[in-house]
Amino acid sequence: MSIKFKEIISTKEEFEEFRSFIGQPSQRAANKVISFIDQHCRDFISKSPFLSLSTSNSEGQCDVSPRGDSPGFVTVLDDQHLFIPERPGNRRMDSAENIITNPNIGLLFFIPGLGETLRINGKAYICRDPELLAMNTVNGRVPLFGILVEVEECFAHCAKAFIRSELWNPDSWLTKENLPSVPQMLVAHSKIPNVTADQVAKDLQEGYKSRLY
Structure with a gap:
């Protein structure tokens, strides 16, 4: 890209200088990341009807896709794994194709009315396990596949963006x-x-x- 804008930070050295200007995260923010799905994350996921799923291909081109269903539609299999059933969509398969070449994935879980969100990062796999698919049958229809996520990071994200945007305030709609x-x-x-x-x-x-x- 031909950069025609001012004050673009594009090197590691420039970023380190910028970091000194911004400051360091608080101890709580620095320490809040855990590497497994604990009981608090399980509770959050069980009450979440919607998430954003972020992937990128082998060249780093990114994609974010919504996933939604009844609260708890994402199954926590154990402390390290969760399963997201794939419901019918537009058949573009952007996320699935990205996962094949680059398994890194980011998830952002939402609960309506709650400003805080849950972020999960890890590795993803296209999964057609018959038992998992059968567990996610709705209206007699079994999903063709799902996304299995091996969790590497879990942490809560504060509500400032929701407060500023008034996203959950109907009067602002x-x-x-x-x-x-x-x-x-x-x-x-x-x-x-x-x-x-x-x-x-x-x-x-x-x-x-x-x-x-």
Whole structure:
């Protein structure tokens, strides 16, 4: 990239100087990372209906993908492993393909109304274990695969971002009329001839009703 902006920090030496300016983390922040899923993390995961899943390919190109279902949809198998069932999506398989070439993964668990989140980092594997898949059957539909995560780091993240953004405050939410139109966005981006935003909206709603599992 041709850098045309000022004060870009791009070397380790520059970062070390920047670190001295920012300061060091508190003892609590520095010590809060654990290497296993303890009872507090288990409780958090059991109450979480949503997570963001971060992967990258062998060239370091990154992707973040949402995963959501009923609270506790992620199964904690033991202190080092958890299992995320793969529900039907758009079949792009970005996360799965990344995992094949680069198993490093980052997870961020959310609980609605709670500002603090749970971060988990580790190694991921595409898993088709029949017993695990059967455990995650919903409406008679067995997932085709899941993501098995070998946990390396677990730690809580503070609520400052949620407080600043007022994400959980309904009074701060936009009205339906002021929300972005995703159907219009998809039409503009996909550039498929003779496809309208109304058609895309209809397809999306049909998928939400009949193809969740």
